[in-house]
Amino acid sequence: MTAPTLQEELNRKTLNAIEQIVGDQATGKITDAQAKYALDILWVSLAGLVDKDLIRMFEVFSGNLRSATNATQEVWRNPTTGVVVMMLNSMTGVLLLKTMKTGVPDQLSKTDFAAESNPTLAAKSKMESLGKYLLENGFIKL
Known part of the structure; x- marks a missing residue:
């Protein structure tokens, strides 16, 4: 050989x-x-x-693959309840959720997965479950 x-x-x-x-x-x-x-x-x-x-x-x-400056972003719209914008910072594992509806102040929530063993994977998983929830509740992914 x-x-x-x-x-x-x-x-x-x-x-x-x-x-x-x-x-x-x-x-x-x-x-x-x-x-x-x-x-x-x-x-x-x-x-x-x-x-x-x-x-x-x-x-x-x-x-x-995206460069380091990009984050994953999803925008969902429900004709009845308004628009939800979700953004995942792919570098740090921070999930931002912004809810907007005409005539109502915007609501912003932040979930930091830094304590998880794999923060990015935990944030992506949460983002997927939120997407499923929104889909089940009449939202359309834009």
Whole structure:
């Protein structure tokens, strides 16, 4: 049995690293911004050294991730009760919920998940459950 070539080892290790970064991001272990940063650093280190199919993987996965300055935002509207704006700060795991209705002062609530073992995942989970609640109560996601 022959030992793998340097090119084969670079490709294998690169694929393993991409899989780990994308897997950790998908399970909430790291944020989108952290995943994008990790992929960017990996790309800078390996560009021109790995096969073209791995270069394409970098482009696809990195392009699907937002930069660190973006947060996840959802806007929901109920024709009867008004508009609800939810924003998740993807960097800190803070969920902001703003309720607006004509003629009534806006209501703003903030839930900080910093005490959780994975603040971003906890905030995303809460945002999803709030979205389901709003959908069940006649709201439409815009």
